[in-house]
Amino acid sequence: MKFPGARLLARIVLVLVAVAAVVVTLAGCSLVEDASKSDTAKAAVGDCINVIEGSAVDSKTEPVDCSSDKAVYKVAQSYDKKTECAADYTSYEETLGGGTTAFLCLAPNFKEGSCYNESRVSGYKHVDCGSSEATFRVLKRIDGKADELLCGEDATGFHLIEADPKVTFCTGKPKA
Template sequence: MRKPVLIIAALAVAATGVLAYVNLTGAPQAKAGECVAVTNGAEVVSTGCTAQNARFKVGRVLPDSGANCPVSDDEYVQVVPSSGGGKLCLLPNLVEGSCYQPADNDDSWGPSACTGEETIKVTKVIAAAGDGSGCPEVDDLVSIVYPEPPTTYCLAPVHKVPA
């Protein structure tokens, strides 16, 4: 009678150990489509997409830190989380109608008042990876396209955005 109890206890301890190992060394905890904040270049925290610090959206989660993000004309920000294992392919979390400036500290765009030379306005967000043909016709418009999740951002310098 004592032997089955020991076996069950040993299995419970082993299962707990395996779960802890997978959680600590496996793929990053963030999921594709989630919004995240990245601090210190590798500390990734899942957050709601409307949070002020949610500068990125997860495009793809790679189980191996040596793997490559999807090929795209517009580059993903690649982060190997400090929590261990895997790699995240991140795209900017931009909101239609909002303005942004480059944030030098983490390869992202930071919210901005709609003024200044480097400021862009997101004129449209298209939930499809295309060629920018669905973007409004504005001088100096730039489209950035990501295949995962399929997203096209239509961006215009603020001094060129129609009133």
């Protein structure tokens, strides 16, 4: 016995099964791709990063809450391939099997009153102000403006982020 519309119903079911298979396949590929990335590489624009151990080739980093003193960097831009970052940013590249899996442009996220170690090779790292590693203390943080003239007489240096969002960090000696 044949039922009217049985073929149409069978076709609709086959189409739904095919669509579901494609969605599962694409989601699975995305999960496999993300599984090969570190937590830092999965960070989104606006997330913050702590540098546990800096190195020109193999840094140890972790995402942290942006209000933490250890939130040394904020993700300003995120790409899947190597890109030129603005001069104010630090580049973070993660590779796997010779190919780039993540490329982040990181802006300093210094906290007023905190001390940092600055290295040409490994970038910035949060340190205790009494530590011999401390190279500068942030005396003042001015959000929304990139102008060293806003730093007072007690500042011996400054760091500017001229890309949006603009920030001026007035710096001094680590030990007050």
